[in-house]
Amino acid sequence: MNSKLKLITDGFIKNNPTFVLLLGMCPTLATTTSAVNGLSMGLATLFVLVLSNIVISAIAPLTPDKVHIPVYIVVIASFVTLLQFIMRAYTPAMYETLGLFIPLIVVNCIVLGRAEAFASKNGVWASCLDGIGVGLGFTLSLTILGAVREILGSGSVFGWKFITGDGMLAFVMAPGAFLCLGYLMVLFNKLVKK
Amino acid sequence: MEYFLIIISAIFVNNIVLAQFLGICPFLGVSSKLSTATGMSGAVCFVITLATLVTYLLNKYLLIPFELEFLQTIAFILVIAALVQMVEIVLKKISPSLYAALGIFLPLITTNCAVLGVALNVVTKQFTFGEAAHWLNLGESMVYAFATSLGYGLAMVIFAGLREHLALNDVPKAFKGVPIALITVGILAMAFMGFSGMVK
Numbered sequence: 001m002n003s004k005l006k007l008i009t010d011g012f013i014k015n016n017p018t019f020v021l022l023l024g025m026c027p028t029l030a031t032t033t034s035a036v037n038g039l040s041m042g043l044a045t046l047f048v049l050v051l052s053n054i055v056i057s058a059i060a061p062l063t064p065d066k067v068h069i070p071v072y073i074v075v076i077a078s079f080v081t082l083l084q085f086i087m088r089a090y091t092p093a094m095y096e097t098l099g100l101f102i103p104l105i106v107v108n109c110i111v112l113g114r115a116e117a118f119a120s121k122n123g124v125w126a127s128c129l130d131g132i133g134v135g136l137g138f139t140l141s142l143t144i145l146g147a148v149r150e151i152l153g154s155g156s157v158f159g160w161k162f163i164t165g166d167g168m169l170a171f172v173m174a175p176g177a178f179l180c181l182g183y184l185m186v187l188f189n190k191l192v193k194k
Numbered sequence: 195m196e197y198f199l200i201i202i203s204a205i206f207v208n209n210i211v212l213a214q215f216l217g218i219c220p221f222l223g224v225s226s227k228l229s230t231a232t233g234m235s236g237a238v239c240f241v242i243t244l245a246t247l248v249t250y251l252l253n254k255y256l257l258i259p260f261e262l263e264f265l266q267t268i269a270f271i272l273v274i275a276a277l278v279q280m281v282e283i284v285l286k287k288i289s290p291s292l293y294a295a296l297g298i299f300l301p302l303i304t305t306n307c308a309v310l311g312v313a314l315n316v317v318t319k320q321f322t323f324g325e326a327a328h329w330l331n332l333g334e335s336m337v338y339a340f341a342t343s344l345g346y347g348l349a350m351v352i353f354a355g356l357r358e359h360l361a362l363n364d365v366p367k368a369f370k371g372v373p374i375a376l377i378t379v380g381i382l383a384m385a386f387m388g389f390s391g392m393v394k
Binding site: 020023024025028030037041070073074077078080081084103104106107108109112170173174175176177178181182183185189191 | 214217271293305307372375380383384387
């Protein structure tokens with residue numbers, strides 16, 4: 001049981017996709033203008049990651065080695081299309097906000113990376129847990145980054161405003177994304193990696 | 195005039211890396227040396243322009259008439275993957291010197307989200323250059339794709355130049371590597387924000 005739990009917790013710190021593996025930088029920087037946006041993007045990626053990990057680990061033994069990358073990409077792209085349908089139906093506003101970065105989950109290196117490095121070599125259940133762990137780690141980092149940028153940029157947390165007037169707008173715009181992620185990474189290195 | 199606006203907007207105002215956050219992974223990955231940065235920019239430029247041409251035609255003459263727009267994501271990524279393979283094979287035959295220069299960068303481009311990003315942007319978004327918002331026609335799409343990839347090259351080359359200097363400096367241990375690079379990009383993005391307002 002412990003090893004199963006470890007598969008999930010590994011994704012938080014040791015294999016944290018954002019701060020350690022440096023994967024999926026584009027959605028990390030682009031969609032974290034607020035904590036809610038970061039959380040939604042994280043959950044959307046989690047959805048695709050878990051389902052594609054499950055299917056890929058199930059079909060990996062049957063896939064010829066030469067075409068395995070195109071096969072994985074088609075599996076991932078199908079789940080992304082499914083996600084697009086679901087989001088358009090139930091959360092159209094969030095679908096508009098995240099925009100281009102929902103279809104771009106297809107080329108998110110986290111998803112293909114886990115498929116190649118973990119799901120293709122392990123069983124269905126383990127791959128499912130790995131997907132949940134890495135997906136939650138990604139969601140956590142995105143939510144933290146989104147919260148930091150929202151606090152500095154608009155003076156609010158999860159939409160709850162604690163100052164009157166505007167924050168430092170630069171943090172909601174492009175430069176703030178790079179700066180915040182840079183300094184958060186420094187903090188992570190200092191606290192965790194030693 | 196319209197084409198001029200598209201070019202300025204795509205290279206400076208809405209720079210693909212510094213304002214749209216596309217293609218960050220290779221941007222951070224291969225920018226530690228100026229020579230690899232120029233090689234990668236060349237390959238990206240080539241593939242983005244070609245991929246946009248093919249996906250635009252595919253969308254207009256196949257997906258829209260058959261009402262299959264929801265397949266855009268799957269169809270485009272497959273086209274791009276196949277295209278990259280084909281470019282590799284063709285280049286190897288007709289221009290071995292160019293192939294040697296771009297060679298190692300080409301396979302990496304399939305998963306560069308800048309390529310899929312530009313291809314999807316062109317067919318799913320209306321652009322405002324000058325007067326009213328409108329869908330881009332084929333010529334405008336090509337100019338937009340080419341200018342965007344020039345912007346990618348510009349950001350990449352500037353950043354590689356900065357990073358070569360950065361490597362010689364003594365930065366604190368926790369900042370070493372990616373964190374200081376990200377902070378540098380942040381400052382670079384701030385400089386590029388100075389262009390906003392030039393084109394709406």
